[in-house]
Amino acid sequence: MRAFRLAYDGRPFYGYQRQPRVPTVEGALLDALTDLDVVDDPTVVPERYAAAGRTDAGVSASAQTVAFVAPEWLTPAALSSALPATVRAWAHADVPPEFHATHNATSRAYVYHLHAPAAQTDDTAAHEVASRLDGRHDFHNLTPDETGTERDLSLAVSRDGDFLTLSAAADGFARHLVRRLASVIAVAGQGEADTAWLDRLLGPDPVDGPDGVRPAPPEPLVLTDVRYEDVSFIIDEAAAANARKALGARRVAASRADRALKSVLNGV
Secondary structure: OEEEEEEEOOOOOOOOOOOOOOOOHHHHHHHHHHHOOOOOOOOOOOOOOEEOOOOOOOOEEEEEEEEEOOOOOOOHHHHHOOOOOOEEEEEEEEOOOOOOOOOOEEEEEEEEEEEOOHHHOOHHHHHHHHHHHOEEEEOHHHOOOOOOOEEEEEEEEEEEOOEEEEEEEEOOOOOOHHHHHHHHHHHHHOOOOOHHHHHHHOOOOOOOHHHOOOOOOOOOEEEEEEEEOOOOOEEOHHHHHHHHHHHHHHHHHHHHHHHHHHHHHHOO
16 A cells, blocks of 8 residues: 655646546546556546545645555656646655555645735734634534534634735544635634624534625635654655646746736736
């Protein structure tokens, strides 16, 4: 059994999990394994295959983790050679046969880059609300899931230029939880998150309609870490350098588009 760390730009994908007729990260991975003759059919996963999480459409990752029965020669560099430029493997670990990338994860960490210029945002209020959300709560009002909603959450907020960086860690995350936490912080930064509303969100009764919380956009969300007991990943330096080059090129392309749109706005 071997586990791999994957980094990917989630913007072109309809999420991690394989779906028919649309590009997904898992689909790209299975296509690569087929091209490398690790599997015979891209519709069939390798033996004992599992992934740490199923990121939403548009969500990126620096430490998505997949594990499966793999040949000894399948290094991160070898795997990356068959992957598109949007996905790269950069580290690996040999794991015991019973290892499961989903169930054995002891913690996961996400970062959300919330656009919130300092001149328009009350940072003190954002920090206060983040502190209120930190700790063990039932987050059933911040996810469409009906089970697994109680989590011991670590949540911190820091200023980075025009952005508030939300760092969230827990043993697991219900669907859309981090994105809805970002929405709550955004409301707090606008001075509109009063104590009564927060108490209702974290209380036992459902909060929906105009008082409910919609998920923030997915593109600013990144899966940054997945941890396991007694598993140490070995960085493939060549593969990591390749990942930085490939994903760095995509960042430059995105910066160019941002620059062009800035010129458009300046001309209006």
